[in-house]
Amino acid sequence: MARVFYENVYKRWKETVAVKDFTLEIADKEFLVLVGPSGSGKSTALRLLAGLDSISDGKIYIGDRVINDVAPKDRDIAMVFQTYALYPHMSVHDNVGFGLRLRKMPKDQIHEKVVQAAQVLGIEPLLDRKPGQLSGGQRQRVALARAIVREPKVFLLDEPLSNLDAKLRVQTRAEISKLHQRLGTTFIYVTHDQVEAMTMATQIAVMNFGVIQQVGTPQFLYDHPTNIFVAGFIGSPAMNFFEVTVTGDSDQVCLVDDNGLSLPVPAKKRRALEKYRDKKIVFGIRPEDIHDPNFVPPETEVAPFDAVVEVTELMGNEVFLHLLRGETKFLARVDPRTVAKQGTKMELMVGMDNMHAFDFESEQTIFTPEEEEPEIPKDLKRSPATGVAEGAWVTSRGSASTERAEPAPEEEGKVDLDRLVEEEPVEEQVARRQSEVPQGQADED
């Protein structure tokens, strides 16, 4: 059992707070990806777990043991660094076997294990070389071999792919996923690249300003981003945002702006928007939910609007349209058969089923998953009130996710951060993840 549990962890450097009230439970065998922009505290959170930085406040558990005061060597973890951090004066064999040697394992046994690990990663022919004689990809494998040979409880990976070229990164990504399934150990992986997060994780924790913004499965985060930051961060190309005003009555709710935009809201989304009537909100729509009128997918509730085409980018399997409405620039990802002329006005359809809406002040989502998807059976849901993190899912706490925007008191209770995730065995998640990666996530690199 190697459950990892961060309990209200803080890391302060003099005046700055690198990690703030960080509470996260990572179940055994989970592949958790900590993702966020640079300086969001994700690496620091990992280093606190590794014992490379000291914890200012709070507790971290590995299994049932509090490891705050345990030396890194006694935490039973292995870490892969961004620069690989191989020992340059040792051969690959000795690099991989170093940890075992320190544990006073007999030489022949070390050799056996090193060869085994090398076989797993396909670096057996390189065992006699020095790190200086290896390519980036080979060094990366040696670093992985050095981690797996010790059979630790938890693997920590700190941006392990960022020094590889694009092609190798895609390949290694898949190999790390395979390695995770094969070893059945808890992986904690830090990256700034949301594509890596989406493709590899069973759980993603999005961080910004040292605070966890949202935790959930890749698909859940993609479908139900809790605030504007997560919505803009997860998914590539990023979600489009528009400032709109909610108008209409209970039969007909419309999103309008000063430039003549008027989008009717689908019936099931109306209720949540009721209390925003005549108020400003932020309307979010992903590029793939803006369609050419000729190629609207069946059974999509759409609303028409127009925009000026600034640039078209033909990708082969799709077309990116860089569009302009008034002052607002946005992007659509449409069918490759679309004919669009640069500089002309074009009619488009917005798939309103997949619309997102955020509070203008707090930037928190207006829709809560249970309101949108009443088909989730009640017994699989968890009440936010009891929301102690457990099993394969996690709750993130704190009234507001970004430092600057506190929700207005009247919205409290509605703007719910305690998100509900269906519990699902890890294997199923892995399988689903392979098939359900949102369009364009996998090929983005």
Added chain:
Amino acid sequence: MRNRMQIVAWIYVLPAFILLGAFLVYPVLRTVYWSFFGRNSESYVGLDNYQYLFTQQDVLIVFRNNLLWLVVFTGVTVGLGLILAVLTNLVRYEAVAKAVIFVPMAISFTAAAVIWRFMYVWNPASFEQTGVMNAVITTFGAEPVSWITNTSVNNYALIVAGIWMWTGFALVVISAGLKGISSEILEAARVDGANEFHIFRHILLPMLKPILVVVTVTLVINSLKVFDLVYVMTFGNFDTDVIANRMFKEMFQFGQFGRASAIAVILLVAIVPFMLFNIRRFLAER
């Protein structure tokens, strides 16, 4: 074409060769030549000078002293430099600590020698001790020691002054090497299960090896050439003489040009292997 290129190359190198030849090669050869002549460089004496040097009891003590310098001075300076480099790397006031240790490097050797003569001043036990060393040991009840003249300690007393001067050098060079080791490597070792001693033994030491070799060779050469400290502190008396000082004495005190030249040749021959080693390492690194 090829020939012309070579001619041009030689023309460019020529000035350097002339300068080297006039100021380095010629004097060396001349010194070797003179080492086979008598005191006024007039009569050829064959190997007499060398025979004299290798049989004379007080000259043998000179060689012994240099060996002592080579081993003790070099060993302690490199060791101390390494330990201090690792330790100062861990403390908060690193720059200040290093500066303090490095300051003796900035003092002239003559001045340093004078300072240490004051440190080693001896007064009879019944008097107040004005030398720092004796003041310290008498506080703990020991008899004052005549550091400069007592032949069982005076060589070490001089070597300590040398160590005091050169530790800063070793420290600064080794520190620079230490800074070049990425902190991620040390962190990787810590996660791998290494304690601080393991890290020193298995990571820092092997990775610092090239730097340690350079520092050691530099200090070995310096220990063979040591002159000013001995000249000022004892002038080679009380069995503390060293090769360079003895050469100076033969030359300017005794007027023995032949013997002085022979000593210079011996010194040169002693240093050459270390120079070659250094050059080979340098070439290998490129």
